[in-house]
Amino acid sequence: MPELTPGTSRPQDEAAVAAHLNAMMRWHFEPATGSPFWLNRTGSLGFDPLTDITGLADLRRFPDVSDELRTVPVEELFPKGADAASFDVFESGGTVGAPKRIVDSTARTRNVDWVSEVLAEHGFPATGHWLHVGPTGPHVVGRTVRHLAQLRGGVCFTLDFDPRWVKRLIGSGRTDLAAEYREYLLDQMELVVRSQEIKTLFITPPVLEAVCARSSLHERLASTVEGILWAGTSMSAESLRQVEEFFFPRAKVAAIYGNTIMGIAPQRPPEEGDEHPCVFRPYFPQSVVEVLDPDTGEEVEYGRRGQVLMHQLSHDMFLPNVLERDTAIRVRPASGDTVDGLADIAPLRTDDAPTVVEGVY
């Protein structure tokens, strides 16, 4: 079985991409190695994945089965060719209904190994402890950040951080309670940073903003932190500048875009002529990402916004044609690369009816 092509792909690697796709089809649809989940569905596909899927564009022929991940027993997802005992299960955020479950043995670890290399290119500290101010538990990011810390010579401190509870509070209008929860996270952070030297921080923008508003915590962190990895929601260009130049001038700052389906697309190092402060680069070809016009299904031009379509092509899971609730701007590949970048990720908005503002003051 050929190994995955590493993150960077060049034109001469096209054959390798085709080989990877072919290997994935054989792995997931040969009765000896495929998962019960896919083997049970082969008959209803209307085509033969072993012979009819020859290019990445063909992946769109598959149905989006990701909704079934909310209910399918996980053991049906394990490929027969893999060691079932090596799998972990993780869940999506659970914003809309029940969470989607994915299983993973080693595929995401390879993705994270590569992210660590990209962080090195960003100049992130090569040693020192991490503080993970993000979810753990069912969310794969907790394992990811712990793994990054280990790869980069430190231990990873974690907090109890429950994003589903916060979403429930905000969804039901209890914003005061959500703000109190955020303060509770800061309290937990204080207990760590008071006695431990944190070199690298994983954090979400809203919590980072709250840190900047609590001067005792901010001052302590700003004096030790040399790398800030952020994710979860977007950050405006000016907010980013404030973090880099004013609040954490000693730290390298980079973001990751990731989710349970795709894995992690880290921010690539900036280039001359970049129009966007953060350009994300997927772990191709394990993660294949397209940016579509939601009306036509066609890929949008460079520089245009579209809806994000993802395909996960790893030995641990095959998840084709998953349309995300995110939009992104499609960015030309960086020099020496052939993989498109993604910028300015934003939630998909249905056209909100404009509301009339009543009242004078």
Place this chain on the structure above:
Amino acid sequence: MSALPVVNPVISGREVDSRDRSTLTGVDGMPLASVGLAPRLLAQAALNRVRAGAADPAPDASVFAKAGELFATAELEGETPEEYGRRVTLATGTPLGAVHRAIEGIRAQLGRIERLNQAELPAPFAEPGFATRWLPRGDLLAAVVPNNHPEPNVTWVRALAMGVSVLVRPGSKDPFTPRRLFAALLAAGTGPDRAALLPGGHEVGEHLLAEADLGLVYGGPAAAERFGARRDVLVRGPGRSKVLVGPAAAQDEGLLGDLVEWIADDGGVRCNNISLVLTSGPVAPLADALAERLAALPVRPVTDPAATLPAMARESGALLAEHLTGMTEGAVDHSTHRYPDGLCGDPGDGSAVMRPLVVSVSEATAPIVGTELGFPFVVVAPWHPRDGTAPLRESLVVSLPDEHAELAERVLREPSVRKVVTGRVRPWTSVPEIPHDGSLAQFLLEPKGLVSAAPES
């Protein structure tokens, strides 16, 4: 094509060329300015600077008087007073004449700022060794100011004069007034770290209100509900100003002329414009008489010095007109049939001029009662002596021009009424010594004792 004027956040007396930008469009559909926005983190950076500078002494009254003069007369940040007036007019749709009156109002109020502030406090007490001092309850005030009219900006300037530092989040359509006031105050000699200007979205206002010591919010019913219960936030909510007239009002030409002015002066955009007319006579003839006179107000571009009606962007005007159709269901519309082209008039400059709308209802408890809109909009409702003062509650001003003036003391006792006017007097008639809406000074300041007598031996 010349570059758009730029409005940026101001921190420590300097513009911050924010990377987050938004284009402000006028009611005529043309771009007016490129506005640099302050995200929460920039607001936090500003707050840190202002807090660090809060111990500096307050500027003295002459600084504010000078700033008022500069505001009204000088070229500031490359902007003449004429350009300023035109920009505010096009951005907010408030007629140019009203903006010019506001400029004069701001100049006058800044010129007597100490008198305004002192008027809200008890006569000073001091005898040898003992004194009462009124001092700020907090160092920092977050001020979320409105779009409809420039004058509410005087409130945060008064806070500066009382020794409180301010973080100003301007209305989304009028960053021009606070920007110009900042320039005037800095030029007049205010310390650069006493104030910061932070244009931005809703979330910036929320952040400032959470992080500053005290807050001031101009807003509609939603803001009143959200912040009304907070002791550290002063909410200047809807005005809902009312008038109660007698049965002969519909035949009283003089009174009808006054009512038209009280409803529609300054384009009806102010909080003390009348939005509810209660009558102890029949509602329909009075509503018709008002609608007829208000319909005579001409449709002109807001930048015309003779314009009296406010404007909106065309799409917003059309949306509002549609929304009003639903809102006024169950009420009788006395105006729209007078407008062959509908409620939105076309002055020919690309905007929609909002023509006056008079509706009547058969009960003062109808849901439409209490609605206040940014153009001459008035509900006429019946009042019976047995109703007493209840229909007059929740009012910035209650006007009792005629035979119901004997209710004045009772209405004034209503906690939700801020001011009562009797006789044929404009609702906004005042002198600096009487309150417009409670006491800013008693919100920002509190009394403390200072005893400096030598201990008795």
